[in-house]
Amino acid sequence: MIKRRDFLKQLFAAGAVLGGGTLTGACSGITRADLPEDNTSEQSPPMLDPTGRHILYYASLAPSGHNSQPWRVRIEAATTWIVEANGDRRLPCVDPDNRELLLSIGAFAENLFLAAGALGRHADIEVIANSSHDRDILRVVLRSGQANGDPLNLLATRRTVKHGHLPKEISANDVAALSHQAGGGLFYFPRTSSHAACIRDAAVESFRIQAARDDAQRELVHWLRLKNRDAMHHRDGLTPEGMEIRGMANWFVRHFVSPDDFMKTDFRRKGVDVTAQLAREGGGWMVMTSSGDNVADLIGTGRRFQRMALAARARNIGIHPMTQVLEEKTGRSAIAGNHNRHFFPQFVLRVGYLDHYPKPVSLRRPVEWFVTS
The missing domain is CATH 3.40.109 (NADH Oxidase)
Structure with missing residues (x-):
């Protein structure tokens, strides 16, 4: 043997x-398509409506180092969110100054902005952190808007x-x-x-x-x-x-x-x-x-x-x-x-x-896992 x-x-x-x-x-392992977007075992915060949840799901498709997904979102009001840096998801050995963490949160913010526009909302995004090691990074205020096209397919397939x-x-x-x-x-x-x-x-x-x-x-x-x-x-x-x-x-x-x-x-x-x-x-x-x-x-x-x-x-x-x-x-x-x-x-x-652009396979946590109130 x-x-x-x-x-x-x-x-x-x-x-x-x-x-x-x-x-x-050989049989394949788990990919993103194998897991549902919704996590029915947990409930979203009551101030997060279905549209807001969809916006955050598409935001979470942003890339991050080691796919660590270093973001957390605190729902302060139905239309006011704080995007936090999750200290438990830092990479201190290769990213001691949180440079890459902030770049990832920036990509998350752009996905959030684009998804909001596609779903009929406008997202005002303000940087509120002064230091790269601050917890609270962004304030997001959502306003009613008009759907401005459909970039959701690109967000989902990148x-x-x-x-x-x-x-x-x-x-x-x-x-x-x-x-x-x-x-x-x-x-x-x-x-x-x-x-x-x-x-x-x-x-x-x-x-x-x-x-x-x-x-x-x-x-x-x-x-x-x-x-x-x-x-x-x-x-x-x-x-x-x-x-x-x-x-x-x-x-x-x-x-x-x-x-x-x-x-x-x-x-x-x-x-x-x-x-x-x-x-x-x-x-x-x-x-x-x-x-x-x-x-x-x-x-x-x-x-x-x-x-x-x-x-x-x-x-x-x-x-x-x-x-x-x-x-x-x-x-x-x-x-x-x-x-x-x-x-x-x-x-x-x-x-x-590329001759063929492959389907995305990296996993994402359900929205309920990174949203707090």
């Missing part, structure tokens, strides 16, 4: 674990895409469209440019450095949801589907791999190898900057990113944030050295056209 360790080595050799794999025919980026440069028209949605501060470096090579190398080296850090790897392990029962219990974090582990590798990881296995040298090394492979794929790199780094700047940049990401979804362009390059000092220096000192890099993104 083949030993578990030897089987893992075979998966490594095949490039299956962490890399997606090509084996097929996702991070790691695999399948085609080696075709992004067209000038598409770059201009994405930059327009981003409100400026978006720089594209085609795959064959020297700048792209610099970013690629910095991204891989930063991933290697971070993978060697026990604290950062342990933080990642905390958010792994490898078993179906864990995915259903938490409805957040990183599932095998979210990490794009497919086929037989997916089945094996869900049944025989524990999160602690990701602390082992072989798993870390494989992660670096897969990252190096992915970094060579796609149509190039984009860097999104802000003109400052205070709370309002970060919230605003998160909102700009989400508008750009939705425009990319509409154009069948995959986006893969390579966050480690801005989390490690070596990567930050490499990226910042290519920009004016008055601009702050906030996102480093590998981008590429």
